[in-house]
Amino acid sequence: MSKAPFSEIVMGNTALVRAMVEAGTRVVASYPGSPTPEIAEAIRSIPIAQRPFYFEFSTNEKVATEVAYGAALNGHLSTVFFKSVGLNVASDTFVQLSLMNITGGMVIVLGDDPGANSSQNEQDNRHYAHLSYTPMLEPASPGEVYDFYKKSVGLSREKNMPVILRLTTHVCHAKQRVAFDGWEPVELDPTPRFDAARGPYIPITAEVLPMKRRALERLTAVSDFAKRSDLNRIVDNGNRKKGVITMGLPFLSLMDVLKSAAEKPDILKLGVVHPIPKESIKHFLQIHQEVKILEELDDPIEKEIKAIAFDEDIKVKIIGKMDLEDWIGEYTPDKVYEIIHKTWPGLLPEKSAKVRKPPVPERPAQMCPGCGHRSAFHAIKKALTGTDITVADIGCHTLGFLPPYQTGELLMCMGASTGIGAGLSLFNGARKVVAFLGDSTFFHAGLPGIINAVFNRHKLTLIIMENGTTAMTGHQDHAASGKNFNEPTDKIPIRQVLTGLGIQNIYETDTYQQTELTRLVKQALSDDGFSVVIARHPCMLKFTREQRKKPAFKPRRVDIDQQKCNQIHICVEKFACPTFVRKSDGKVEINPDLCIGDGSCLQTCPSAAIKQPEIVGDKVQ
Amino acid sequence: MKAFNIYMIGVGGQGIGMLSEILMRASDHAGHQTIGVDTHGLAQRGGVVTSHLRLGEGVYTPLISQGEADLVVGLERHEALRGINGYLKHGGTLIYYNTVWQPLEVRLHIAEEVDEETISRQCRLNEAREIRVFSPHLKEARMQNIVVLAAIDKHALIPGVAADHYRQAMTDLMDGDTLKKNLTLFEKEGLVSNNS
Numbered sequence: 134m135s136k137a138p139f140s141e142i143v144m145g146n147t148a149l150v151r152a153m154v155e156a157g158t159r160v161v162a163s164y165p166g167s168p169t170p171e172i173a174e175a176i177r178s179i180p181i182a183q184r185p186f187y188f189e190f191s192t193n194e195k196v197a198t199e200v201a202y203g204a205a206l207n208g209h210l211s212t213v214f215f216k217s218v219g220l221n222v223a224s225d226t227f228v229q230l231s232l233m234n235i236t237g238g239m240v241i242v243l244g245d246d247p248g249a250n251s252s253q254n255e256q257d258n259r260h261y262a263h264l265s266y267t268p269m270l271e272p273a274s275p276g277e278v279y280d281f282y283k284k285s286v287g288l289s290r291e292k293n294m295p296v297i298l299r300l301t302t303h304v305c306h307a308k309q310r311v312a313f314d315g316w317e318p319v320e321l322d323p324t325p326r327f328d329a330a331r332g333p334y335i336p337i338t339a340e341v342l343p344m345k346r347r348a349l350e351r352l353t354a355v356s357d358f359a360k361r362s363d364l365n366r367i368v369d370n371g372n373r374k375k376g377v378i379t380m381g382l383p384f385l386s387l388m389d390v391l392k393s394a395a396e397k398p399d400i401l402k403l404g405v406v407h408p409i410p411k412e413s414i415k416h417f418l419q420i421h422q423e424v425k426i427l428e429e430l431d432d433p434i435e436k437e438i439k440a441i442a443f444d445e446d447i448k449v450k451i452i453g454k455m456d457l458e459d460w461i462g463e464y465t466p467d468k469v470y471e472i473i474h475k476t477w478p479g480l481l482p483e484k485s486a487k488v489r490k491p492p493v494p495e496r497p498a499q500m501c502p503g504c505g506h507r508s509a510f511h512a513i514k515k516a517l518t519g520t521d522i523t524v525a526d527i528g529c530h531t532l533g534f535l536p537p538y539q540t541g542e543l544l545m546c547m548g549a550s551t552g553i554g555a556g557l558s559l560f561n562g563a564r565k566v567v568a569f570l571g572d573s574t575f576f577h578a579g580l581p582g583i584i585n586a587v588f589n590r591h592k593l594t595l596i597i598m599e600n601g602t603t604a605m606t607g608h609q610d611h612a613a614s615g616k617n618f619n620e621p622t623d624k625i626p627i628r629q630v631l632t633g634l635g636i637q638n639i640y641e642t643d644t645y646q647q648t649e650l651t652r653l654v655k656q657a658l659s660d661d662g663f664s665v666v667i668a669r670h671p672c673m674l675k676f677t678r679e680q681r682k683k684p685a686f687k688p689r690r691v692d693i694d695q696q697k698c699n700q701i702h703i704c705v706e707k708f709a710c711p712t713f714v715r716k717s718d719g720k721v722e723i724n725p726d727l728c729i730g731d732g733s734c735l736q737t738c739p740s741a742a743i744k745q746p747e748i749v750g751d752k753v754q
Numbered sequence: 755m756k757a758f759n760i761y762m763i764g765v766g767g768q769g770i771g772m773l774s775e776i777l778m779r780a781s782d783h784a785g786h787q788t789i790g791v792d793t794h795g796l797a798q799r800g801g802v803v804t805s806h807l808r809l810g811e812g813v814y815t816p817l818i819s820q821g822e823a824d825l826v827v828g829l830e831r832h833e834a835l836r837g838i839n840g841y842l843k844h845g846g847t848l849i850y851y852n853t854v855w856q857p858l859e860v861r862l863h864i865a866e867e868v869d870e871e872t873i874s875r876q877c878r879l880n881e882a883r884e885i886r887v888f889s890p891h892l893k894e895a896r897m898q899n900i901v902v903l904a905a906i907d908k909h910a911l912i913p914g915v916a917a918d919h920y921r922q923a924m925t926d927l928m929d930g931d932t933l934k935k936n937l938t939l940f941e942k943e944g945l946v947s948n949n950s
C-alpha cells in the first residue's frame with residue numbers, strides 16, 4: 134500500500150477503502166449486500182498482515198453496528214457499511230448512537246439503491262438521518278466518496294458523534310481516476326480506553342432527555358463544520374432567474390443534461406444533506422426568482438427548503454416534486470431530462486422521434502447451470518399440490534419464483550419467511566404452508582422466526598436451502614462455513630442448531646438426490662407440527678470457479694442423444710437449466726458455453742436421452 | 755476530445771466487467787478523461803449485465819443517456835438488439851459477438867430467438883455501422899470478450915486508442931498464464947478476418 138500520493142482508476146467502493154486507510158480507521162464491520170460488497174473485496178486486496186485495520190463480516194447489520202460502536206468506545210475509529218435495507222436491521226442500535234459520546238469516532242456507510250437495482254425497495258435512508266439526529270453526507274462520485282469519508286471522520290471525531298456517509302448504487306460502482314493523498318501510518322494504541330465517566334452510556338429515563346439535548350446541540354453545530362469544510366458548493370452560471378438545488382448523482386445528471394440547455398440555471402449542490410445549510414439556502418432563494426429542488430426519491434429537503442422560505446418570508450417560486458413519477462426511480466440523465474423539461478418547458482431541446490424497436494425477450498436473472506436450488510425446486514414442486522402456499526426468502530433461491538418453478542409466491546425481507554409462514558398457517562387446515570430460507574439468512578435473521586415456530590407450536594414446513602455460502606452477494610463466508618473473513622473458525626452446523634432447539638422432524642439430503650428430496654418433503658408436509666428439510670448442495674458457481682483454477686481441471690459437459698430424444702422438453706421447459714437450447718424445429722441441444730457437466734439433469738429425462746457428462750478436451754491453451 | 759460514449763451489454767458470466775475495465779484503462783493510457791460504471795448485483799446470475807464508459811471532456815455522470823452511445827458493444831445477439839434499442843446513437847456503431855444464450859422465454863417457447871437479420875435491419879434503420887464478430891475455434895467462452903476487443907482495435911472503433919494501449923491495459927489487469935493466453939488471442943484475432 135502506497136505511502137506516497139498516487140492516482141488510480143477505482144470505483145467508489147474502492148476509493149472508500151483508501152480513505153479508511155488514510156484516516157486511521159481501526160475497526161470495520163459489515164454484512165454483505167449490494168451495492169457495497171466490493172468494499173470488502175477492496176479490503177481483501179490488502180494482505181491481512183498489512184491491513185491497518187480489523188475487518189469482519191458480522192452475522193447481520195445490527196451486530197456489525199454494535200461491533201463498530203463497541204470498538205469506538207475503546208477509542209478506535211470505526212466504520213460499519215451495508216446496503217440500504219440493512220439499516221432497517223441495524224436500526225434498533227443505530228437510532229441510539231447519536232445519544233452516545235462516541236469517543237473514537239464512527240462512520241456509518243450506507244449503500245442506498247434508487248431504482249431498486251438489487252433490493253426489495255428503494256427506500257430513502259435520508260429519513261433515518263432525521264429520525265436519529267445524525268448528520269449525513271452525500272458524495273456524487275468516487276473522488277467525492279474518498280474526500281467525504283475523510284471529512285465524515287473529521288466531523289465524527291471533532292464532536293464524538295456518529296456520521297452517515299450515504300452512497301447510492303451508481304456512486305458505489307462508478308469508476309474514475311482518483312488522486313489519493315499520502316498515508317502516514319499511525320501506531321496502534323492498544324489501550325482499551327472505554328470510560329463510563331465519558332458517558333452516560335445507559336439511556337434510561339432520567340438520562341435520555343439530556344442525552345437527546347446533547348444530540349440536538351451537536352447536530353445544530355454541524356452547520357459550522359459544513360461551512361468550514363466546503364462540502365456545499367455553488368455552480369454560478371450567472372443566472373439570477375433560475376436556480377436548482379440538488380445533491381449526489383442527480384447533480385452529475387443535471388450537469389450533463391444542461392449542456393444542451395438554452396440557458397443554464399445556477400446550481401447549489403449540497404454535500405451535507407442533513408442538516409441542510411440554512412444560510413446558504415436562504416441566500417440562494419433570495420437571489421433567484423425560481424428554484425427547482427432536484428431530489429431523488431423522497432422530498433425531505435423540499436419540505437425543509439419551503440419551510441425556510443416561509444419562515445424568512447422570501448418571495449421565490451419553489452418547484453419541488455410535480456407528480457408521483459418524480460418520487461420513483463433513479464435520477465439518471467434521462468429522468469433528469471424529463472423532470473427539467475417538465476419544470477421549465479423550452480429550456481432543453483426536444484428529443485428526436487424514436488425509430489421502431491423490435492421486441493427482445495426479457496432476460497431475468499437465473500439460477501446458474503448446475504445450481505443445487507434448481508434440482509431442489511424441480512423435486513420439491515413434485516411434492517406440492519397446487520393449493521399449497523410457498524413463502525420465499527432473500528437469496529439466490531428467491532429466483533425460484535420465476536417460471537417454470539413458480540415456487541415462492543411471496544417475499545418480504547431477510548429471514549421473514551418462517552414468521553410469515555406461521556401466520557399463513559393459522560386457521561388454515563386446508564392449505565399446507567412451506568417456507569424457504571438460505572443458510573446465511575438462517576444466521577442473519579432467520580433464527581427468531583424458527584424459534585417462534587417451535588415456541589408457539591406452528592404447523593408449517595421450513596426448507597433450508599443450504600449452499601454453504603452467501604452466494605447472491607459474491608460468496609462471503611457465514612457462521613456455518615468454517616471460515617470467517619480473516620481465518621478458519623469453528624463451524625456452527627445448522628442441523629445441530631435445529632436439534633438443539635428441540636425440533637423433532639428434521640430431514641436432510643443433497644438436492645441432486647431429487648427423488649429422495651421429493652419423498653422427504655412429502656414426509657415433512659404430512660408431519661404434525663413444525664418440520665424442517667435441509668436441502669443442501671454446494672454453490673456450483675463457487676465450486677466451478679475453484680475447479681477452473683486447478684491445473685488438472687478438465688471441462689466436462691453432457692450431450693443429447695438425438696436418437697433417444699423424444700422432444701418432450703422436460704429438460705428445457707420444466708427443469709430449465711439455461712444450458713438447454715431449443716432449436717426452432719423442436720430439437721434440443723446443449724449450449725457448450727454454459728454446461729458445467731454436473732449431470733444433475735440426467736435424472737429429469739424420461740427418455741434417458743441426456744448422456745453422462747464427458748471431458749471435452751484439454752484446458753484451452 | 756469531445757464526449758464519446760461506449761455502452762457494453764452481455765449476459766452475466768461473459769466477461770463484460772473485464773472488457774469494460776480494459777477499454778477504460780486503454781482509453782486512460784491514450785490520454786482520454788474517462789468515467790464509467792458497471793451494473794452489479796442480481797444481474798450476475800445469468801441476467802443482463804451492462805457497462806457504461808464515457809470518454810472526453812465535459813462528461814459528468816457515468817450513465818449514458820438513451821440513444822446516445824457512439825459505440826454499442828454486445829457480447830450476445832439478443833443483448834446486442836437490447837443495446838441498439840436502448841442506447842445506440844443514430845449513425846453510431848454496433849459491434850457484437852454472434853453467439854446466442856437463449857433467454858428464458860425462448861427456452862420456454864414463449865418468445866422467438868432474435869435472428870441476425872433483425873439486428874442488421876435495425877442498424878440500417880439507425881444508419882449505424884454493424885460489425886459482427888465470431889471466432890469458430892474458440893474453446894473457452896469466457897474469452898469471447900478478447901475476440902471482441904481485438905475487433906474493436908482492428909476497426910479502430912475508439913478514437914485515439916491503439917493496440918499498444920489495449921496491450922498495456924491487459925498487462926495492468928492480468929498476469930501469468932491468463933495474461934499470456936489473452937494477449938496471444940488478442941494478437942491472433944487481430945490478424946484474422948472473420949468479422950463481417
